Amino acid sequence: MFIGHFAVGFAAKRAAPRTSLAILLGSASLIDLLFPLFLLLGWERVWFESGSNPFTRASFFYPFSHSLAATVVWAITAASIYWAVTRYRAGAVVAGLAVLSHWVLDAISHKPDMPLYPGASPLVGLGLWYSVTGTVIVEGLMFAAGVWIYAAITRPRNRKGAYGLWSFVALMVLLYVANILGPPPPDSSAVGWVGLAFGLLLPYVAWFDRNREVTLRGPDPIK
Numbered sequence: 001m002f003i004g005h006f007a008v009g010f011a012a013k014r015a016a017p018r019t020s021l022a023i024l025l026g027s028a029s030l031i032d033l034l035f036p037l038f039l040l041l042g043w044e045r046v047w048f049e050s051g052s053n054p055f056t057r058a059s060f061f062y063p064f065s066h067s068l069a070a071t072v073v074w075a076i077t078a079a080s081i082y083w084a085v086t087r088y089r090a091g092a093v094v095a096g097l098a099v100l101s102h103w104v105l106d107a108i109s110h111k112p113d114m115p116l117y118p119g120a121s122p123l124v125g126l127g128l129w130y131s132v133t134g135t136v137i138v139e140g141l142m143f144a145a146g147v148w149i150y151a152a153i154t155r156p157r158n159r160k161g162a163y164g165l166w167s168f169v170a171l172m173v174l175l176y177v178a179n180i181l182g183p184p185p186p187d188s189s190a191v192g193w194v195g196l197a198f199g200l201l202l203p204y205v206a207w208f209d210r211n212r213e214v215t216l217r218g219p220d221p222i223k
């Protein structure tokens with residue numbers, strides 16, 4: 001899953017209004033940011049088979065970023081660091097849950113390639129990806145709902161807050177479509193560098209989020 005994870009990050013702002021959207025999107029995508037790093041380090045692998053389905057033509061070996069046990073460790077780590085820095089409990093809980101949500105969504109969408117733990121683990125995956133149409137509908141609706149929630153509970157302080165958000169949304173949709181219609185990446189290091197490059201967008205997200213204000217009134221949903 002790709003923009004479905006961003007949907008979680010956008011919607012999470014509702015539960016942790018004082019947390020930067022960059023933290024929420026980064027948490028929901030954390031293990032996809034670790035994967036390219038581990039790929040370039042040679043700890044994990046991706047390889048491509050020919051085939052018309054853009055989702056299932058990639059096969060992964062990613063026990064340290066994408067096993068359930070590793071994801072729990074990353075979730076606790078992310079929540080702990082965020083708590084230590086901010087003392088904002090709702091933000092820490094939501095960041096941790098966003099990290100975990102990634103595994104659940106990947107387990108629903110991937111073919112069975114998600115390990116429960118590093119080593120000789122059974123592999124799980126319910127295979128939403130076998131249906132390209134089904135995947136696009138599910139992910140598209142999730143993304144639209146996530147962005148809608150974020151846009152409904154925040155408002156731009158200025159033009160940067162407005163154009164920043166909508167240019168990011170448009171870019172994500174473009175990249176999603178390009179990923180579906182385009183050829184597979186030439187090799188695994190290309191996947192690694194492109195994946196890491198996505199991390200460079202997070203400062204941009206933090207920037208437009210700072211130029212928007214939360215309009216929710218009352219106490220935080222999570223105490």
Ligand SMILES: [Zn+2]
Nearest residue numbers: 001031032106
């Ligand atoms: Zn993933």
